[in-house]
Amino acid sequence: MKHVPTAQANVHTPLSQTESGKARSISRQGLSIYWRAGSWLLALLLFTPVLALIYEASAPTGEIFAHLRNTVLGTYILNTVLLISGVGILGLILALPAAWIMANSEIPGKRYLQWLLVLPLAMPSYVVAYIYTDLLEYAGPVQRLLRDVTGWESAADYYFPDIRSLGGAIIILALVLYPYLYLLARTAFMEHSQSQILASRLLGCSPISSFLRVSIPMARPAIITGLALMGIETLGDFATVDYFAVPTLTTAVYDTWLGYGSLNAAAKLSAIMLVVVMLLISMEKYSRRRQQLYQKNTGQDHKKASSLKGWKKALALFWCWMLVSLGFLLPAMVLLDYVFRYFSDSWNIELLTYSLNSLKVSLGAATFATLVALFLGLYQRLQKSRFSSIPSRLVSTGYALPGNVLAIGVLTPLTLSDHGLNGIIMAFEYPPVGLVFSGSIFAIIFAYAVRFSAVAVGSVESSLGRVSPSLDMASRTLGCTPSEMVRRVHIPMVRKGLLTGFLLVFIESMKELPAALLLRPFGFESLATWVFQFVSDEKLEQAALAALILVLAGLVPLILLNRSLEAEQK
Amino acid sequence: MTALNISGLSCQYDQTTVLSNLDLQVEDGEIVCLLGRSGCGKTTLLKAISGLLQPSAGSISLHGREVSSARGTLPPEQRSIGMIFQDYALFPHLTVFHNIAFGLKDLSRKDTRKRVEEMLELVNLSGLEKRYPHELSGGQQQRVAIARALANNPSLLLLDEPFSNIDSQVRQRLVREIRDILKQQKVAGLFVTHSRDEGFAFADSVAVMHEGKILQRGRSFDVYNRPANRFVAEFMGSGNLLPCEIINSRTVSTPLGLVESSKEIAAKPGQVAELFIRPQMFSIEKCQCENPADPAQIKSQQFMGTNLRTEVKLKESILVVENSIPFPESTAVELSVQPHDLVLFDQKGHSL
Numbered sequence: 031m032k033h034v035p036t037a038q039a040n041v042h043t044p045l046s047q048t049e050s051g052k053a054r055s056i057s058r059q060g061l062s063i064y065w066r067a068g069s070w071l072l073a074l075l076l077f078t079p080v081l082a083l084i085y086e087a088s089a090p091t092g093e094i095f096a097h098l099r100n101t102v103l104g105t106y107i108l109n110t111v112l113l114i115s116g117v118g119i120l121g122l123i124l125a126l127p128a129a130w131i132m133a134n135s136e137i138p139g140k141r142y143l144q145w146l147l148v149l150p151l152a153m154p155s156y157v158v159a160y161i162y163t164d165l166l167e168y169a170g171p172v173q174r175l176l177r178d179v180t181g182w183e184s185a186a187d188y189y190f191p192d193i194r195s196l197g198g199a200i201i202i203l204a205l206v207l208y209p210y211l212y213l214l215a216r217t218a219f220m221e222h223s224q225s226q227i228l229a230s231r232l233l234g235c236s237p238i239s240s241f242l243r244v245s246i247p248m249a250r251p252a253i254i255t256g257l258a259l260m261g262i263e264t265l266g267d268f269a270t271v272d273y274f275a276v277p278t279l280t281t282a283v284y285d286t287w288l289g290y291g292s293l294n295a296a297a298k299l300s301a302i303m304l305v306v307v308m309l310l311i312s313m314e315k316y317s318r319r320r321q322q323l324y325q326k327n328t329g330q331d332h333k334k335a336s337s338l339k340g341w342k343k344a345l346a347l348f349w350c351w352m353l354v355s356l357g358f359l360l361p362a363m364v365l366l367d368y369v370f371r372y373f374s375d376s377w378n379i380e381l382l383t384y385s386l387n388s389l390k391v392s393l394g395a396a397t398f399a400t401l402v403a404l405f406l407g408l409y410q411r412l413q414k415s416r417f418s419s420i421p422s423r424l425v426s427t428g429y430a431l432p433g434n435v436l437a438i439g440v441l442t443p444l445t446l447s448d449h450g451l452n453g454i455i456m457a458f459e460y461p462p463v464g465l466v467f468s469g470s471i472f473a474i475i476f477a478y479a480v481r482f483s484a485v486a487v488g489s490v491e492s493s494l495g496r497v498s499p500s501l502d503m504a505s506r507t508l509g510c511t512p513s514e515m516v517r518r519v520h521i522p523m524v525r526k527g528l529l530t531g532f533l534l535v536f537i538e539s540m541k542e543l544p545a546a547l548l549l550r551p552f553g554f555e556s557l558a559t560w561v562f563q564f565v566s567d568e569k570l571e572q573a574a575l576a577a578l579i580l581v582l583a584g585l586v587p588l589i590l591l592n593r594s595l596e597a598e599q600k
Numbered sequence: 601m602t603a604l605n606i607s608g609l610s611c612q613y614d615q616t617t618v619l620s621n622l623d624l625q626v627e628d629g630e631i632v633c634l635l636g637r638s639g640c641g642k643t644t645l646l647k648a649i650s651g652l653l654q655p656s657a658g659s660i661s662l663h664g665r666e667v668s669s670a671r672g673t674l675p676p677e678q679r680s681i682g683m684i685f686q687d688y689a690l691f692p693h694l695t696v697f698h699n700i701a702f703g704l705k706d707l708s709r710k711d712t713r714k715r716v717e718e719m720l721e722l723v724n725l726s727g728l729e730k731r732y733p734h735e736l737s738g739g740q741q742q743r744v745a746i747a748r749a750l751a752n753n754p755s756l757l758l759l760d761e762p763f764s765n766i767d768s769q770v771r772q773r774l775v776r777e778i779r780d781i782l783k784q785q786k787v788a789g790l791f792v793t794h795s796r797d798e799g800f801a802f803a804d805s806v807a808v809m810h811e812g813k814i815l816q817r818g819r820s821f822d823v824y825n826r827p828a829n830r831f832v833a834e835f836m837g838s839g840n841l842l843p844c845e846i847i848n849s850r851t852v853s854t855p856l857g858l859v860e861s862s863k864e865i866a867a868k869p870g871q872v873a874e875l876f877i878r879p880q881m882f883s884i885e886k887c888q889c890e891n892p893a894d895p896a897q898i899k900s901q902q903f904m905g906t907n908l909r910t911e912v913k914l915k916e917s918i919l920v921v922e923n924s925i926p927f928p929e930s931t932a933v934e935l936s937v938q939p940h941d942l943v944l945f946d947q948k949g950h951s952l
Binding site for chain 1: 647650651652675676677678679680681682683685686687689691692693694702703705748749752754758
């Protein structure tokens with residue numbers, strides 16, 4: 031946090047300034063030119079991959095894309111749409127009841143459950159997919175047991191749904207991604223004051239109809255944000271659908287590029303995906319269009335959770351434990367079993383090297399993204415003009431890009447930079463330095479920053495949004511220049527948002543796979559690429575320890591995140 | 601000396617004019633209440649004074665030093681203005697101590713501590729310096745805000761609806777307390793509210809604001825009793841409008857009969873006007889005559905705590921009267937007006 035930029039105060043001497051006409055707010059003139067220009071430059075830098083993609087996509091249609099369009103493109107799009115809506119719907123069904131229970135009622139073990147419910151987020155979807163396939167396929171323990179009990183002898187004797195299908199992918203992704211929705215909805219439910227719920231109850235609502243008519247509509251912006259996040263994650267998922275052999279737009283991008291080597295077709299496919307993402311984002315923005323909530327009267331309105339009894343308690347417990355078990359406990363136990371049984375196979379020097387690689391890359395990306403988020407978030411708050419939200423929006427578009435698409439977008443400008451740099455150096459008769467940008471982990475860190483800055487930006491933005499505007503006025507009238515206000519009021523108040531953003535970017539970067547697969551320097555493996563290699567080769571058992579480390583690394587920030595949420599509750 | 605001098609101030613937001621050609625002075629140590637409905641431009645005026653908004657015309661001076669004009673504005677931090685907000689605007693991440701010390705810059709650690717302790721004592725919160733804002737009641741939070749604003753000896757204190765989030769039992773006491781603190785510290789204050797009662801209790805004088813203009817400025821007693829126009833009259837408190845005709849310089853004729861004024865009326869005999877009578881200026885007596893031709897009748901009565909609010913039916917109209925004697929419904933009564941400086945409005949609603 032040492033390199034936090036500070037705003038420069040613009041000193042206005044009332045009589046020297048020749049400003050005429052309309053009333054202007056000071057804050058509009060308050061930021062220095064460096065900050066303003068810096069914000070736009072940073073935004074453009076992080077936006078270059080998108081520009082590169084748009085440039086590639088607008089190139090004339092090549093043969094391969096024309097062929098795709100005439101044959102399988104329809105299926106790809108249909109599968110993608112089905113996958114996103116399926117994961118969304120299933121996510122709603124899974125997450126909303128759990129969020130409501132955790133926010134409003136008292137059940138045994140609630141303290142543990144409320145963070146256990148977040149843990150599936152730490153599970154790489156392809157690991158979960160692998161484990162369930164292992165459990166549910168013909169030779170797996172479930173079907174074996176079924177045959178033993180019933181006496182059926184072969185697959186022809188009975189029907190068993192194939193996990194390696196679109197439906198299977200929906201279930202796996204929903205199980206891993208529902209915590210996004212759960213977290214956002216739970217927070218929203220907890221923020222509602224008891225009096226609003228009471229008012230609806232007194233006006234004749236049963237608890238259920240109060241939930242449907244008051245709580246859900248009030249939490250709708252949060253719910254839609256959660257859905258949008260899940261949708262974007264689903265769209266970006268490559269490993270699960272690839273493993274299940276479900277052709278979607280994402281796998282198509284991968285295949286057209288690696289299989290046919292057509293950047294053109296890949297870029298065109300990703301342009302279609304970009305449209306889907308824009309729909310999801312505008313849905314989220316639209317749902318928040320009239321939401322302006324500031325923190326007020328903190329501490330006065332503590333609500334008491336009602337304790338559940340009888341069948342309600344049983345049902346609530348069953349629901350929450352089912353989510354935790356299916357999304358986390360069961361796959362984690364199987365993974366642990368692999369680890370113990372194949373420990374000597376997976377405990378080796380590669381593991382250490384690749385862990386350090388992942389850590390390095392993730393810390394770099396998280397730090398970079400958090401600084402970007404702070405810089406741009408403050409720009410947006412202090413520079414109250416119509417255009418000041420554009421840099422943040424530009425940066426956030428990176429999240430829309432599936433990893434493999436992003437990789438193409440990142441490589442193009444980085445390769446150009448490398449050529450330029452080497453050209454300059456050689457012009458001064460020094461030996462060329464090689465591919466310092468595109469051929470090093472810089473490429474991955476940059477790609478992650480492009481992809482995950484949105485997470486940090488969102489987190490910082492929402493915590494800045496909760497800082498009441500009167501605090502700005504108060505600090506200014508108490509003698510703070512804009513830069514002091516940022517340092518003494520804004521930054522301390524958004525520290526939690528910064529931390530949350532940092533941790534989220536860190537998790538995402540640890541687990542990120544497709545971009546790493548395509549951008550890693552020669553011989554460089556991250557934990558994720560290494561594990562996926564073993565998943566593809568149907569021998570995850572031998573990389574179980576690496577997969578476990580991936581899970582554990584994702585767990586730590588989640589637990590911290592939950593701690594800070596709990597502290598906020600108190 | 602004049603603490604605040606605003607002359608000819610106009611402010612615009614986008615294309616709409618929020619303040620137009622506004623003048624206002626606040627003397628040293630004086631507390632002025634800016635009264636007006638929401639949307640009348642009160643908050644815009646506070647923003648302009650604090651330096652968050654640049655005026656399009658006119659100027660603002662603090663202690664003779666021009667700080668805002670169309671040519672430029674001095675940033676808020678250089679104005680030495682304190683501000684109190686409706687939502688208190690305490691920094692939630694800082695303790696009471698650090699909130700109060702927030703604006704104290706050039707003091708040593710020891711002096712800062714001393715100053716904060718002084719301020720805590722002033723607002724009666726000694727011992728609470730380690731608490732966080734959310735651990736305080738609304739009234740306590742507002743007192744911390746006062747302490748914070750006063751710690752730096754501001755030349756002017758702006759108060760933006762500071763009591764509206766505080767429940768009414770505590771409010772009266774807090775209003776008095778804070779007024780005493782300001783008076784003791786000899787700080788000039790500009791207090792914005794939509795509540796007359798708070799304004800009367802808190803301020804030395806009031807300025808009634810409507811649609812970006814100040815309609816009347818004066819001691820609250822004077823503004824109440826000698827309103828400049830009908831809007832001010834009605835805004836300052838309820839009253840009854842009776843059509844009347846000027847008989848001579850001391851008498852008007854109304855549906856109630858002849859009414860005397862204790863000051864001379866500035867209008868010609870024969871002129872038609874409207875007479876504005878406050879509820880407490882009537883006297884009611886039970887009608888003595890057997891069969892009055894056109895009796896006034898008690899329509900309803902409601903006890904308000906000190907007096908009764910009595911609705912009297914007079915011909916077609918209903919008059920609101922404040923008295924202390926209960927009457928049964930439909931009692932025929934005789935209404936008379938106590939002699940006072942009559943408030944008369946011409947056709948356009950301006951005071952005669």
